[in-house]
Amino acid sequence: MSAAAIHDDAAMAQASSGAVVLQATGVTMRFGGLTAVNNVNLTVSEGEIVGLIGPNGAGKTTFFNCLTGMYKPTEGQVTFQGTVLPPKPRAVVQAGMARTFQNIRLFANMTALENVMVGRYCRTSAMALTSILRGPKYRHEEEATRERAKQLLDFVGLSNTAEHLARNLPYGDQRRLEIARALATDPKLILLDEPTAGMNPKETEQAKELIFRIRDLGLAVVVIEHDMRFIFSLCDRVLCLVRGETLVEGSPVEVQRDPRVIEAYIGTPDEDEVDDEAAKEEHS
Amino acid sequence: MSTQLRRSPDPKASVDSAAPSMQWWLVLAGTVLLIAGSFLSWSFTPAILGNVTITGLPAPLQIFTIVIGVLGLFLLLLRMGRFHHISTLLDSARGLRALGVTATAYLVLVVLVIALQAPGLANADPGVFVCLVGAGLMVAGSLRMPSDPTVDPISVHLPSWAEILVIVALMALVLFGAAYALGQEDGTVFSLFLLFLSGVVVALQRAGLFGWIGVIAARNRRVITLGAFVVAFLFPLTQDGSDANMSIATQVLIFATTALGLNIVVGLAGLLDLGYIAFLGAGAYVSAMMSHSAFANIGWKPPFLVVVLIAATVSSVLGLIIGSPTLRVSGDYLAIVTLAFGEIFRLTVNNLDGNNGPDLTNGPNGIPGVPELEFGSFKFGDTHEIFGITLGRFANYYFLLLVVAALIITIFTRLNNSRIGRGWIAIREDEKAAEAMGVNVFGLKLFAFAGGAFLAGMAGSIKAHQDVSVTPDQYIFLESAFLLAAIVLGGMGTVAGVLVGATVLKLLPEKLRFVADYRLLTFGLLLVLMMRFRPEGLVPSGRRALEFHEDDERLAAKVEESHIEKVTPTGGRT
Numbered sequence: 001m002s003a004a005a006i007h008d009d010a011a012m013a014q015a016s017s018g019a020v021v022l023q024a025t026g027v028t029m030r031f032g033g034l035t036a037v038n039n040v041n042l043t044v045s046e047g048e049i050v051g052l053i054g055p056n057g058a059g060k061t062t063f064f065n066c067l068t069g070m071y072k073p074t075e076g077q078v079t080f081q082g083t084v085l086p087p088k089p090r091a092v093v094q095a096g097m098a099r100t101f102q103n104i105r106l107f108a109n110m111t112a113l114e115n116v117m118v119g120r121y122c123r124t125s126a127m128a129l130t131s132i133l134r135g136p137k138y139r140h141e142e143e144a145t146r147e148r149a150k151q152l153l154d155f156v157g158l159s160n161t162a163e164h165l166a167r168n169l170p171y172g173d174q175r176r177l178e179i180a181r182a183l184a185t186d187p188k189l190i191l192l193d194e195p196t197a198g199m200n201p202k203e204t205e206q207a208k209e210l211i212f213r214i215r216d217l218g219l220a221v222v223v224i225e226h227d228m229r230f231i232f233s234l235c236d237r238v239l240c241l242v243r244g245e246t247l248v249e250g251s252p253v254e255v256q257r258d259p260r261v262i263e264a265y266i267g268t269p270d271e272d273e274v275d276d277e278a279a280k281e282e283h284s
Numbered sequence: 285m286s287t288q289l290r291r292s293p294d295p296k297a298s299v300d301s302a303a304p305s306m307q308w309w310l311v312l313a314g315t316v317l318l319i320a321g322s323f324l325s326w327s328f329t330p331a332i333l334g335n336v337t338i339t340g341l342p343a344p345l346q347i348f349t350i351v352i353g354v355l356g357l358f359l360l361l362l363r364m365g366r367f368h369h370i371s372t373l374l375d376s377a378r379g380l381r382a383l384g385v386t387a388t389a390y391l392v393l394v395v396l397v398i399a400l401q402a403p404g405l406a407n408a409d410p411g412v413f414v415c416l417v418g419a420g421l422m423v424a425g426s427l428r429m430p431s432d433p434t435v436d437p438i439s440v441h442l443p444s445w446a447e448i449l450v451i452v453a454l455m456a457l458v459l460f461g462a463a464y465a466l467g468q469e470d471g472t473v474f475s476l477f478l479l480f481l482s483g484v485v486v487a488l489q490r491a492g493l494f495g496w497i498g499v500i501a502a503r504n505r506r507v508i509t510l511g512a513f514v515v516a517f518l519f520p521l522t523q524d525g526s527d528a529n530m531s532i533a534t535q536v537l538i539f540a541t542t543a544l545g546l547n548i549v550v551g552l553a554g555l556l557d558l559g560y561i562a563f564l565g566a567g568a569y570v571s572a573m574m575s576h577s578a579f580a581n582i583g584w585k586p587p588f589l590v591v592v593l594i595a596a597t598v599s600s601v602l603g604l605i606i607g608s609p610t611l612r613v614s615g616d617y618l619a620i621v622t623l624a625f626g627e628i629f630r631l632t633v634n635n636l637d638g639n640n641g642p643d644l645t646n647g648p649n650g651i652p653g654v655p656e657l658e659f660g661s662f663k664f665g666d667t668h669e670i671f672g673i674t675l676g677r678f679a680n681y682y683f684l685l686l687v688v689a690a691l692i693i694t695i696f697t698r699l700n701n702s703r704i705g706r707g708w709i710a711i712r713e714d715e716k717a718a719e720a721m722g723v724n725v726f727g728l729k730l731f732a733f734a735g736g737a738f739l740a741g742m743a744g745s746i747k748a749h750q751d752v753s754v755t756p757d758q759y760i761f762l763e764s765a766f767l768l769a770a771i772v773l774g775g776m777g778t779v780a781g782v783l784v785g786a787t788v789l790k791l792l793p794e795k796l797r798f799v800a801d802y803r804l805l806t807f808g809l810l811l812v813l814m815m816r817f818r819p820e821g822l823v824p825s826g827r828r829a830l831e832f833h834e835d836d837e838r839l840a841a842k843v844e845e846s847h848i849e850k851v852t853p854t855g856g857r858t
Contacts, residue, residue, distance in 0.1 A: 093722035105717040109830040118710045122722030131702035165844045
């Protein structure tokens, strides 16, 4: 686990020096009577990897959606590099925050390269007339877009499958392609929603290594994951959500040792039934 | 269907290279009978079917069966193992089967026509029955024939001159066929020609020829575009001043041009627009109102090019007004709103007659007497002579429209193949994800909508002059529906598809009384059949076909393969 050791040192160095990138304060999301996310705070600094864990239905993805403008939080605000973000996905991406999806949402009938090139959309400017007239400036921009997309595919290790359709890629490659597409938007912060779901141990290891390399580019990373070994060996800080509320926040070691986390995942024998009933009520 | 990979399970089982089998001889006998019978007289009555009474001198209808016979002989030779280069490409058994069925159906129809029009079966000569027996033998023989193993056409490389030669030959055939079809006055002969044509096309497609031609076409895209335009430009020269056919051709071209604009909205951006004809109408009305017509109610008469710009701008502003509130919501709302917009447009121009508002459009009477266009000293109403060939009024407009069509095709392909085009595809694939990746979903939709309206306005401004008058009943919902039908039939998101669809939809009613009388019924049936068997259209783009067949893995592999072929340097990237 030399990678982990190196990363620990780096984390120590960066955690103290990095400027705050994202600050979410008091984010609350209610759907009718259901409070999916309740008063959650999150601060992410440059070059930091933050993990977000919690049992199913804890509100992790909803929290992500609030951060990325897919949902407008009922209360609270999200500040990115000192400015309050409007709840519009496009503005969020423009500001420098990109995401991947829990259930892969690639453009299935486009090639891998084209998928990444779509990610470049918000950093390029060719409009109708330039596209039709095809002047030197347009061609230069297209070439640059293509070049950058190829670099990114290379970065995530998909250079050989650039011209393959996204839907024909193996599952693990699709996950990596989604990351490449998100990176193409030149983000300062990347949010990964279960990046290793459905992966085998070897692929998980590769994914971890990829996330470290992304961090080394100077990006901040927020990861949702269920794989505890993965998250505790990856993150600088871990936030555990349970029923929409922050249960614990701290270093991986602290969170790992916290009995409440174990309880939240597995439940205590006595409260088991009560918990289940409460959960049922909440869902109905 | 043609796009599927075919690999016979047991490659050694089939080709009768060494000793021709029983079936082979049967089919051979069939083709020989078919050809021989075509040289005989088919009927006693010279008045029907373009005179098929003369023995030894085949009429066009008989030449068709000879063509089928010759194609059959060719495929039989392939089965013998001749022309090794091509025989690996084509599955002759499937081709022969389709040819046999086509010939049989064709001849049965001929016999029926003789029996009905002559009238009486007694008017049929032995020749036609000889042919019928031959066709029957072809079917019987080919039914049991095992399929040939074929290789994937992508792996076959001919010298580039040979590929270009194939394209040129194909273009010449298209030009010749179009001229012939348009020249047919007799509806029966025209239908039989169509049957023959579609039968041969299906047979060659079954045999796998079209897969190969598709690969060649993809490799030589420029040649094929250039060739298509040369053919289109040469077409009026084949008509020698015949206004009847040129009028139809001009109609087809206007229809196709408008459909191309609509295809940007429907095919590229994936928006369903049911009121597109209103944008064409807006352009036409603006153009008519600013023309020198005695009934035009606007005093300002700028030069035509300015009028075109104004007409297009007015249309696109209308597009913006309709689009900006509705494009924010997803799904069917847009279809409903555009449908209503089409009606609003029709009712408005019907009522702006001075009684219910400003006198702009003369109400239901429209604006008649829109003068012919003039560019400098070139008057579009005059007849011109080039190389001793007379080019009439319609030919002049035809050429102008061809230029406009070329412009729109350029815009279409370049947009499709740019940052904006990628954005459109992303929106079609997954709107939420596109938005989350920074694509300006609303802006791109609005642009497609207003841009499509702009092009329609442009086409409309020419249509006003070509039609001489502009009336509200030219721009009704039905026309929008036909435009959409042309796209669905031809293929969403492709230029060639729309051209094919527009031609079919405009040409059939002109040439066939039956289709003209039961236009809605036939087109409705046609669309239902298309939806069932080929929802992506006759000439779909690979990506569009994939969108309609989400779980067709073989198709996905195929599309990917041809894409990789296209972008790798060895494949002759254009």
